[in-house]
Amino acid sequence: MSQPTLEQFQAEALAFLEANAPRKEAEKKFVWGEGSDKVAMFEEKERSKEQIDVDLACDWRRKKFDAGFGYITGPESHGGRALPGAYQRAYDSLESKFDIPNQSCFTIGLGMVAPTILAHGSDIARDLYLRKMYRGDIVGCQLFSEPGAGSDLAGLSTKAERDGDEWVITGQKVWTSGAHYSHIGEIIARTDPGLPKHKGLTGFIVDMHAPGVEIRPLRQMTGGASFNEVFFTEVRVRDDHRLGDVNNGWNVALTTLMNERAAIGGGGGGGGFFTRVIEMVKHYGLDKDPVVRDELAKIIIHNKVAAYNNQRALDKIKSGQMPGPEMSMAKLAGTNNMIRLGQFVSMVLGPKLVADSGEWGTYAWNQLILGTPGGRIAGGSDEVMRNIVGERVLGLPKDPGIDSKSPFNELKK
Ligand SMILES: Cc1cc2nc3c(=O)[nH]c(=O)nc-3n(C[C@H](O)[C@H](O)[C@H](O)COP(=O)(O)OP(=O)(O)OC[C@H]3O[C@@H](n4cnc5c(N)ncnc54)[C@H](O)[C@@H]3O)c2cc1C
Numbered sequence: 001m002s003q004p005t006l007e008q009f010q011a012e013a014l015a016f017l018e019a020n021a022p023r024k025e026a027e028k029k030f031v032w033g034e035g036s037d038k039v040a041m042f043e044e045k046e047r048s049k050e051q052i053d054v055d056l057a058c059d060w061r062r063k064k065f066d067a068g069f070g071y072i073t074g075p076e077s078h079g080g081r082a083l084p085g086a087y088q089r090a091y092d093s094l095e096s097k098f099d100i101p102n103q104s105c106f107t108i109g110l111g112m113v114a115p116t117i118l119a120h121g122s123d124i125a126r127d128l129y130l131r132k133m134y135r136g137d138i139v140g141c142q143l144f145s146e147p148g149a150g151s152d153l154a155g156l157s158t159k160a161e162r163d164g165d166e167w168v169i170t171g172q173k174v175w176t177s178g179a180h181y182s183h184i185g186e187i188i189a190r191t192d193p194g195l196p197k198h199k200g201l202t203g204f205i206v207d208m209h210a211p212g213v214e215i216r217p218l219r220q221m222t223g224g225a226s227f228n229e230v231f232f233t234e235v236r237v238r239d240d241h242r243l244g245d246v247n248n249g250w251n252v253a254l255t256t257l258m259n260e261r262a263a264i265g266g267g268g269g270g271g272g273f274f275t276r277v278i279e280m281v282k283h284y285g286l287d288k289d290p291v292v293r294d295e296l297a298k299i300i301i302h303n304k305v306a307a308y309n310n311q312r313a314l315d316k317i318k319s320g321q322m323p324g325p326e327m328s329m330a331k332l333a334g335t336n337n338m339i340r341l342g343q344f345v346s347m348v349l350g351p352k353l354v355a356d357s358g359e360w361g362t363y364a365w366n367q368l369i370l371g372t373p374g375g376r377i378a379g380g381s382d383e384v385m386r387n388i389v390g391e392r393v394l395g396l397p398k399d400p401g402i403d404s405k406s407p408f409n410e411l412k413k
Pocket of ligand 1: 149399
C-alpha cells in the first residue's frame with residue numbers, strides 16, 4: 001500500500017474522529033469554587049467501576065484500530081501501517097481535541113510490554129498478541145518487582161523451570177499496576193540460579209487467568225488500590241511464550257525499562273495545576289505576600305527548566321534515536337516538581353488540608369499530595385535516577401552497588 005502524505009493522513013484521521021467522538025468543549029476558564037475540585041495522581045475507583053472504564057477504553061481502541069489508527073508505526077504483518085513516528089504524533093495531537101474514553105489502562109501494555117514482544121517475542125507470540133493488544137482485545141501488565149527485588153531487579157527470585165515444551169513458574173510479584181484487569185503479563189523469572197544474577201534470568205508472557213495465578217489488591221495511602229501482589233504457583237507457560245533467549249532476560253527487561261522511562265518522562269511536573277494554585281493564592285489573599293510569591297515563582301521556573309530539558313529527549317525520539325539519561329533527568333525533575341507543588345499547597349492551606357471542613361478546593365488536595373510520593377518510586381526511585389545522572393551525565397565514579405566489595409558494603413555486613 002502506498003504511503004499517504006502527512007496531510008492526507010491528517011485529513012483521514014480528522015474524518016474518523018469527527019464521525020466517532022465529540023469534540024472537547026473549549027477549555028472553560030477556571031473559576032475558584034466552581035465545578036469539581038478533584039486533584040489526583042491515581043484514579044481512585046472501585047474495581048467494578050474501573051472495569052467499566054477499561055471496557056470503554058477497549059471499545060474505543062477497537063474502533064480506532066479497525067479504522068487504521070491503532071498501530072500507526074507498527075509492522076503491516078501485525079496490523080500496523082508502518083508509517084513514521086511523525087504520523088503517530090499527528091494523530092495523537094488531533095485525538096487530544098476529542099472527548100474519548102480515558103486510555104490509561106494501556107500505558108503499560110502498549111507503552112512497555114508490546115514493544116518488548118515486538119523486539120524479543122517468538123513469531124508465534126507476536127502473531128498471537130500484537131494485533132490483539134493494539135486493538136484493545138488484550139490488556140498487558142508488567143510483572144517485575146518482588147518483595148525482595150525492586151531497584152535491584154536482577155536479584156529477583158521467582159523461578160521458572162523447564163518441563164519439556166513448557167516452563168513452570170513459581171514465586172511472588174508485587175506492586176503490579178493493573179494486574180486485576182490485565183489478560184497477559186510480561187514476567188522476568190530466574191531460570192538458572194547457578195549463574196551470576198544478571199545472567200540467569202528469562203522473560204516470558206504469562207496468561208493472567210492461568211491456573212495457579214492469584215491476584216490480591218494492595219491499597220495505597222490515598223485509599224484506592226491501583227496495584228496488586230501476584231502469586232504464581234506452578235503456572236505453566238509454553239516455550240513459544242518465552243521472550244528472547246534462555247538466560248537473556250536482563251536484556252529483555254532493559255528493553256521494557258527504556259520504554260517505561262520514555263513513557264513516564266514528559267511534562268515538567270505539576271504544570272497542569274498552576275492556574276488552580278494561582279487562583280487559590282488569590283482566593284486566600286496571599287498574592288502580595290513576598291514569601292508566597294517567591295515560592296510560587298521558584299516552582300514555575302523549575303517546571304519550565306524541566307520542560308525544556310524534556311524537549312531534548314523528545315527531539316531525540318523524533319529523530320529516531322532512543323533517549324538515554326535525559327529520561328532519568330526528566331523523571332527525577334518531574335516527580336520532584338510535583339512534590340514541590342504539594343509542599344507549596346500544604347503551606348497555603350495549612351490545617352484545611354488535613355481536616356475535611358467541606359470547603360471547596362482544600363481537603364481535595366489530599367489525593368494528589370498523598371499520591372505524589374508514589375511517583376518518586378515507580379519506574380526507578382529518585383536515588384536510582386540520581387545514580388544514573390551522576391554516572392552517565394556528570395561522569396562520576398560508578399555506584400558500588402549492593403553486591404560490590406566496596407568498603408562501605410563490607411561495613412554494612
Ligand atoms: C505507583 C507505582 C506503580 C508501580 N507499578 C509497578 C508495576 O506495574 N510492575 C512492577 O513490576 N513494579 C511496579 N512498581 C514497583 C517499582 O518498580 C518499585 O517499587 C521500584 O523499582 C523500587 O523498588 P522497591 O519498592 O523494592 O524499593 P527498594 O529497591 O527496596 O528501595 C528502597 C529504598 O532504597 C533506595 N535504593 C535502592 N537501591 C539504591 C542504590 N543503588 N543507591 C541509592 N539508593 C538506593 C531506593 O531509592 C529506596 O529509597 C510500582 C511502584 C509504584 C510506586
